[in-house]
Amino acid sequence: MSEPIILTPPLKDEDVVGLRSGDRVLITGTIYTGRDAAHKRLVDLLHEGKPLPIDLAGQIIYFVGPTPTRPGKPIGSAGPTTSYRMDAYSPSLIQQGLKGMIGKGSRSQEVIDAMVRYRAVYFAAVGGAAALISRRIESSQIVAYEDLGPEAIRKLEVRDFPVIVVNDCEGNDLYRDGTEEYAVK
Amino acid sequence: MREVSTEQITTAVKKMALEAAYELGDDVRAALNRGLDRETSPTGRDVINQLLENADIAKEGEFPMCQDTGLAVVFVELGQDVHIVGGDVNEAIQDGVRQGYEEGYLRKSVCHPFTRQNTGDNTPAILHFRIVPGDGIKITLAGKGGGSENMSRVMMLKPSDGKEGIKDYVVQRVKEAGPNPCPPIVVGVGIGGTFEKAALLAKEALLRPLGEANKDPELAEMESELLDRINKLGIGPAGLGGRTTALAVNVEMMPCHIASLPVAVNINCHAHRHKETAI
Numbered sequence: 361m362s363e364p365i366i367l368t369p370p371l372k373d374e375d376v377v378g379l380r381s382g383d384r385v386l387i388t389g390t391i392y393t394g395r396d397a398a399h400k401r402l403v404d405l406l407h408e409g410k411p412l413p414i415d416l417a418g419q420i421i422y423f424v425g426p427t428p429t430r431p432g433k434p435i436g437s438a439g440p441t442t443s444y445r446m447d448a449y450s451p452s453l454i455q456q457g458l459k460g461m462i463g464k465g466s467r468s469q470e471v472i473d474a475m476v477r478y479r480a481v482y483f484a485a486v487g488g489a490a491a492l493i494s495r496r497i498e499s500s501q502i503v504a505y506e507d508l509g510p511e512a513i514r515k516l517e518v519r520d521f522p523v524i525v526v527n528d529c530e531g532n533d534l535y536r537d538g539t540e541e542y543a544v545k
Numbered sequence: 546m547r548e549v550s551t552e553q554i555t556t557a558v559k560k561m562a563l564e565a566a567y568e569l570g571d572d573v574r575a576a577l578n579r580g581l582d583r584e585t586s587p588t589g590r591d592v593i594n595q596l597l598e599n600a601d602i603a604k605e606g607e608f609p610m611c612q613d614t615g616l617a618v619v620f621v622e623l624g625q626d627v628h629i630v631g632g633d634v635n636e637a638i639q640d641g642v643r644q645g646y647e648e649g650y651l652r653k654s655v656c657h658p659f660t661r662q663n664t665g666d667n668t669p670a671i672l673h674f675r676i677v678p679g680d681g682i683k684i685t686l687a688g689k690g691g692g693s694e695n696m697s698r699v700m701m702l703k704p705s706d707g708k709e710g711i712k713d714y715v716v717q718r719v720k721e722a723g724p725n726p727c728p729p730i731v732v733g734v735g736i737g738g739t740f741e742k743a744a745l746l747a748k749e750a751l752l753r754p755l756g757e758a759n760k761d762p763e764l765a766e767m768e769s770e771l772l773d774r775i776n777k778l779g780i781g782p783a784g785l786g787g788r789t790t791a792l793a794v795n796v797e798m799m800p801c802h803i804a805s806l807p808v809a810v811n812i813n814c815h816a817h818r819h820k821e822t823a824i
């Protein structure tokens with residue numbers, strides 16, 4: 361198995377176009393969290409023509425709803441949540457320059473099309489590997505929507521955060537292609 | 546008549562809620578290791594290795610193995626010669642869940658169906674009681690994740706669909722679930738009974754240790770055939786392609802109405818959490 365690719369956001373188009381479905385990636389640097397409620401607020405702001413509380417250009421959003429934080433820890437267990445619930449919102453954010461999303465499970469054709477058109481990728485973190493993932497998160501700070509509690513937008517500093525490219529900007533899909541490759545007919 | 550206090554019950558439930566979230570069962574670990582031996586996909590092997598390492602980290606007691614620490618489902622086998630003293634047994638169990646989820650820093654994942662307002666303490670847990678002979682109490686607690694529960698179904702097949710129809714339905718359900726229930730999964734199948742009994746049988750099937758076949762040879766054969774067919778689907782660990790889609794298929798069956806053939810498929814993820822206590 362090939363060596364993992366190291367990525368540090370903010371990502372440029374050049375960083376993203378070279379990624380292929382199936383690549384292992386380790387992310388080091390800053391990523392943002394967001395799930396259902398935060399996505400809805402961001403997209404509502406865009407529709408009203410108002411500025412977003414964070415600049416999405418080149419950034420990665422992680423779909424996650426962690427367990428409560430123990431004293432002295434940056435965060436609780438923080439594995440990926442199912443991504444399809446964000447499908448309605450992701451294309452608008454990709455259009456704003458979002459370069460990566462981390463979650464689990466398949467994305468809609470609209471999201472895949474937006475990733476091809478605006479050059480973005482979708483990464484899978486391993487669903488249920490939440491304790492391992494949390495160890496790679498060094499700090500966490502709420503940057504928007506504190507009132508949403510566990511759904512607030514947080515800025516995470518991560519080191520060697522392990523993900524796999526599922527959808528690249530050429531329209532490949534590892535969920536589909538991987539299953540086909542290993543299916544016994 | 547043996548007396549058991551509600552306090553003993555609360556303490557036992559609390560302990561199980563905590564342990565289930567942090568300690569992956571030996572049977573699940575062994576099944577993951579068997580998967581690793583057979584898995585031909587490099588990505589699939591990478592995923593299983595991450596899951597084994599994840600279980601080790603969780604065991605240290607700081608981070609639950611998954612952030613979805615589940616809705617607690619509690620099965621109670623209550624001996625008919627037991628007298629419970631000190632209050633309401635239902636409340637005693639709910640209290641145990643409440644305390645376990647709070648003290649263990651576990652996520653509260655229960656809400657009002659319409660408003661989605663969180664109940665704040667992970668109750669109400671789902672309770673199933675059965676009265677049995679004797680003067681003991683056996684309590685089993687399962688922390689059931691939403692991602693895999695959402696992929697579960699009950700289907701009223703036609704009697705003419707027969708055994709083949711049941712098998713096809715189970716395989717089809719796993720195929721449609723794809724990567725969503727966090728494979729490698731455990732598949733509980735309930736056959737027969739009524740609409741609700743089939744679902745309960747499927748959930749009880751998930752409680753049987755992985756790698757232990759049904760005592761009925763016909764059902765044992767069905768389990769191994771289903772496991773084989775599911776692992777040929779190619780979904781693989783985390784749904785990224787591979788041969789380890791399911792760790793086990795457990796089937797439970799009972800007679801049904803002459804006009805019916807109920808089948809339930811209850812899918813569980815690799816975070817296959819359940820603990821048992823005898824009082």
Ligand code: SF4
Nearest residue numbers: 488611690692727814
């Ligand atoms: S399906 Fe299971 S492993 Fe996956 S996120 Fe839910 S509880 Fe965790």
